[in-house]
Each structure stands twice: as C-alpha cells, then as structure tokens.
Amino acid sequence: MSHAPAIPIVPVIEAPSTAEILARAPLETPAEHAALVAKIKRLLKQQDAVIVAHYYVHEDIQRLAEETGGYVSDSLDMARFGHEHRARTLVVAGVRFMGETAKILNPEKRVLMAARDAECSLDLACPAEQFIPFCDAYPERTVVVYSNTSAAVKARADWVVTSSIAVKLVKYLKDRGEKILWAPDRHLGNYIQQATGADMLIWPGACVVHEAFKGIALGALKARHPGAAVLVHPESPASVIALADVVGSTTQLIQAARDLPNKEFIVATDTGIFYKMRQAAPGKLFMEAPTAGRGATCESCAHCPWMAMNNLTALAQALETGANEIQVDEAVRVKALRATQRMLDFADGIDARAAGQGRPVSGFAKGERRQLGD
Ligand code: 13P
Ligand code: SF4
Numbered sequence: 001m002s003h004a005p006a007i008p009i010v011p012v013i014e015a016p017s018t019a020e021i022l023a024r025a026p027l028e029t030p031a032e033h034a035a036l037v038a039k040i041k042r043l044l045k046q047q048d049a050v051i052v053a054h055y056y057v058h059e060d061i062q063r064l065a066e067e068t069g070g071y072v073s074d075s076l077d078m079a080r081f082g083h084e085h086r087a088r089t090l091v092v093a094g095v096r097f098m099g100e101t102a103k104i105l106n107p108e109k110r111v112l113m114a115a116r117d118a119e120c121s122l123d124l125a126c127p128a129e130q131f132i133p134f135c136d137a138y139p140e141r142t143v144v145v146y147s148n149t150s151a152a153v154k155a156r157a158d159w160v161v162t163s164s165i166a167v168k169l170v171k172y173l174k175d176r177g178e179k180i181l182w183a184p185d186r187h188l189g190n191y192i193q194q195a196t197g198a199d200m201l202i203w204p205g206a207c208v209v210h211e212a213f214k215g216i217a218l219g220a221l222k223a224r225h226p227g228a229a230v231l232v233h234p235e236s237p238a239s240v241i242a243l244a245d246v247v248g249s250t251t252q253l254i255q256a257a258r259d260l261p262n263k264e265f266i267v268a269t270d271t272g273i274f275y276k277m278r279q280a281a282p283g284k285l286f287m288e289a290p291t292a293g294r295g296a297t298c299e300s301c302a303h304c305p306w307m308a309m310n311n312l313t314a315l316a317q318a319l320e321t322g323a324n325e326i327q328v329d330e331a332v333r334v335k336a337l338r339a340t341q342r343m344l345d346f347a348d349g350i351d352a353r354a355a356g357q358g359r360p361v362s363g364f365a366k367g368e369r370r371q372l373g374d
Pocket of ligand 1: 058073074075148162163164209233235236249250321
C-alpha cells in the first residue's frame with residue numbers, strides 16, 4: 001500500500017520590508033536622474049539589450065522600457081516578448097522567476113536581472129527538493145505549476161501557466177479527464193478549482209502581497225464607494241475574490257480599468273500597476289484595496305518588496321558590470337522548456353481562437369508580436 005505524503009508544510013517566508021527597501025533606494029536629483037537615464041540608454045544600445053519589465057516595478061523603469069523599445073507587461077507576455085525579440089541581451093526588471101523563464105526560453109541570449117536578490121514568496125515556498133517527491137507520490141496527477149516557480153520546479157511539471165490562462169488550461173485538462181496537482185499558490189489554486197470544478201491537489205504557498213488584502217475592510221470600502229468596480233488579482237484570498245467585479249491577471253485588470261464604464265476602481269493587486277492603469281484609463285480614480293496594518297505596521301503595503309528592489313541605479317549597474325546574469329543548468333533548462341513552451345503554445349491557441357471571434361483574450365495580439373524588434 002502506498003503512503004502518500006500529507007500536504008507539505010511550506011517554509012516560513014521572511015519577506016523583507018518594502019518600506020525599508022524603498023528607504024534604501026538612492027535619492028537622485030533631477031540632474032542625476034537624467035544622467036542615469038542617459039547612461040542606461042547608451043548601455044542598452046551598446047549591448048544590444050532590451051528591458052522587459054513587469055507592471056509592479058517603479059514607473060521610472062516602466063517608462064524607460066517603453067522609451068527604449070522594451071516592454072512592460074504581465075508575466076506571460078514578458079515571456080512571449082523576450083522570446084520573440086531579436087535583442088541579444090534581455091534585462092529583466094521584475095523577480096527571479098521571470099529572468100529564469102526568459103533564460104529557459106532563450107538559452108542563446110544573455111539574461112540580466114536588474115535586481116539581484118529579487119525573489120518571490122511563491123517561488124521560495126515551493127523548493128524543488130520538497131516538490132519533486134510530492135509529485136512522485138501522485139503519478140496519476142497532471143502537474144501544473146504557476147510561472148512563479150524555479151526552473152527546477154518547472155522541470156518537474158507537465159504544464160506551466162500564468163494567471164491569465166490558468167482557468168482555461170485547467171478546464172481544458174479537466175475536460176480531458178485529468179486530475180491536477182497544482183503549485184504553489186493556494187489562493188489561485190482554490191479560485192481555479194471553484195471556477196472549473198476540477199479535481200485539484202493544491203500546494204499551500206501564498207504571495208505575501210496579495211495574501212494581506214482583507215475582505216471585511218474591502219467590503220466596507222466598497223460600501224463607501226458604491227459606484228466603484230473592484231478589480232482583484234487571483235492570488236488574493238477567497239474573501240477578497242468574492243467581492244470582485246473582475247478577477248484577472250495584471251494585464252486583464254488594466255484592460256478592465258480601461259473598458260468598464262466605472263469612473264472609480266478599488267484595486268487588489270500591487271500598487272505598481274497604477275502607473276499603467278492611469279495611462280490606460282486617464283481621468284479615472286484608482287484606490288488601493290485595504291491590507292493588514294497601516295503605515296509602519298503594514299508588511300508590504302500592497303507593494304512587493306522584491307519588485308521594489310528594481311531601481312534605475314541597480315539597472316545601470318547590472319548593465320555596466322554584467323552582474324546578476326541568470327544561469328540555468330542545461331539539463332534542468334531542457335526539461336523546464338517542455339512545460340514552459342506548452343504554456344506559450346496554449347496561450348497562442350487561445351489568442352488564435354479569440355481573434356477568429358474578433359476579441360483579444362491575452363494582452364498581446366498576434367499582429368503586435370510580429371512587429372517586435374523590427
Ligand atoms: P501576472 O502574471 O498577472 O503579471 O502576475 C505575476 C505576479 O507575480 C503577481 O503577483
Ligand atoms: Fe511573488 Fe507576490 Fe511579489 Fe508577485 S507580488 S512577485 S507573487 S511575492
């Protein structure tokens with residue numbers, strides 16, 4: 001008789017304080033800021049490099065990525081952009097799993113992280129040494145992992161997904177009669193399970209930022225702003241998701257802010273997203289969803305501490321010194337590529353079907369991609 005391990009006890013994640021990280025960031029005068037931007041632009045050109053940034057990093061980096069032919073997006077489209085752009089160096093402004101995904105897909109490219117120590121609590125909560133034996137104990141289950149995982153975890157997976165396609169993929173697998181082993185985000189896992197009715201065994205990790213959103217306080221804020229639409233990233237707890245008008249990936253939330261008729265929004269995701277939301281929906285009002293604690297007592301204050309490590313000085317140093325280069329063991333990379341490439345192919349299939357029906361699904365239409373790097 002086989003004795004399957006119980007759901008694992010995940011490591012306790014000691015996240016750094018966002019406030020402390022931001023306080024340590026160098027203060028620049030306007031002249032220093034301009035000099036830094038000019039230096040980065042010069043280095044990008046010299047090194048045939050392009051910035052691939054996540055919406056959660058500082059708006060200075062998002063702006064610079066846009067000005068220099070780079071890209072700002074959610075984790076799925078960051079992967080797609082890096083894969084299809086012709087630059088020889090990708091400078092990833094985000095967290096480590098995003099850099100590793102870029103390397104898995106592009107072994108011939110140099111991948112630099114703007115911030116060396118930028119981790120993710122989901123990735124840290126799912127060490128490969130614990131995850132692999134857990135999967136081995138359930139050989140009948142299809143292993144689906146969130147992109148917020150290490151290359152070694154992706155190497156053990158059948159599929160990689162991001163929040164923008166997770167429900168669609170699990171529904172597709174369920175319709176094929178497959179049972180799922182899902183890791184590492186328990187809130188996203190529960191949300192997908194509810195949305196699809198799939199048989200899912202769920203790893204108990206969590207995002208330190210989204211887990212801090214509070215349902216009761218959100219309900220009170222919503223009651224004070226009855227005209228506001230509530231936009232929620234599915235890494236949030238069920239009590240927060242229950243109050244959402246729209247649940248989606250970062251790109252999908254920005255699209256909702258643009259497309260919904262509401263003038264006010266309450267947003268349960270990292271506040272870095274407000275830069276793009278305001279661009280996409282000028283004149284609309286965006287409010288932070290309430291988190292645990294206030295001022296010095298809130299842990300992340302709705303801003304990821306690791307995303308906060310990305311700043312212009314760090315980015316310039318990475319380009320100048322070539323430090324923070326992402327390396328992935330080749331045997332691991334080849335295994336991780338299988339599940340990661342499946343994610344891209346599945347997302348392309350969704351886009352192709354949506355284009356046939358005249359509506360974009362992911363944030364990245366086929367026609368746009370063809371122009372990248374031209
Ligand atoms: P997205 O794929 O929606 O950008 O989410 C990535 C992430 O880390 C959210 O916390
Ligand atoms: Fe990870 Fe959460 Fe930070 Fe996203 S916001 S990178 S899930 S810790």
